[in-house]
Amino acid sequence: MDTSYQTLVLNRLWQAVNVVGVERAFSLLSVDHAQVIYAEDGSFRMFDGASWFAHCKEFEPVFGSRVIHTVNQRVFVPSVLILRTYDRMLMQEMKFNRQNLLERDEFKCQYCGKNFPTKELNMDHVIPRDRGGGTSWENVVISCIRCNSKKSNRLPKEAGMRLLKEPKKPPCRPFMTSLYGKPMEKTWTHFLHGK
Numbered sequence: 001m002d003t004s005y006q007t008l009v010l011n012r013l014w015q016a017v018n019v020v021g022v023e024r025a026f027s028l029l030s031v032d033h034a035q036v037i038y039a040e041d042g043s044f045r046m047f048d049g050a051s052w053f054a055h056c057k058e059f060e061p062v063f064g065s066r067v068i069h070t071v072n073q074r075v076f077v078p079s080v081l082i083l084r085t086y087d088r089m090l091m092q093e094m095k096f097n098r099q100n101l102l103e104r105d106e107f108k109c110q111y112c113g114k115n116f117p118t119k120e121l122n123m124d125h126v127i128p129r130d131r132g133g134g135t136s137w138e139n140v141v142i143s144c145i146r147c148n149s150k151k152s153n154r155l156p157k158e159a160g161m162r163l164l165k166e167p168k169k170p171p172c173r174p175f176m177t178s179l180y181g182k183p184m185e186k187t188w189t190h191f192l193h194g195k
């Protein structure tokens with residue numbers, strides 16, 4: 001079974017809340033926790049698990065290779081599912097990594113306030129590591145190479161420098177925003193607009 005296919009999962013309010021693999025998608029369908037949404041010419045058709053298994057062959061031209069072979073039939077892997085009961089909006093914590101830090105600090109050196117190409121931006125420990133400063137949202141900021149080396153292994157105050165703003169952990173964001181800019185199925189775009 002090719003398990004690389006991904007299925008977008010919506011809550012009852014048609015908001016994207018997850019992306020799941022083949023096994024999870026079919027298990028949601030088989031216990032009837034979700035229905036398939038099939039988009040066609042701007043309108044949507046819904047199928048529960050049983051009717052999807054019965055009818056999905058009709059959609060062969062659309063789904064093409066999104067197929068798995070079970071013991072006795074070929075089944076198309078739906079690209080979008082909608083949950084029957086879940087109506088919360090899934091919020092995700094921002095992971096601490098360089099890309100998200102760049103976004104939080106708006107690609108701007110937090111000491112001189114200038115924008116630089118990303119490759120000329122460093123991650124700077126406000127309290128240096130060897131003085132107990134952690135690698136966390138609260139202690140790491142984006143800095144240009146020049147400010148970074150000027151500050152060196154000192155506190156900003158000791159180096160006569162000031163931060164533009166106090167570094168904080170960014171707020172959680174809706175799950176769907178974490179999908180922006182990533183490769184995705186064409187059929188998902190209906191469901192991922194707005195914030």
Ligand SMILES: [Zn+2]
Pocket residue numbers: 109110111112113114143144145146147148
């Ligand atoms: Zn700078």
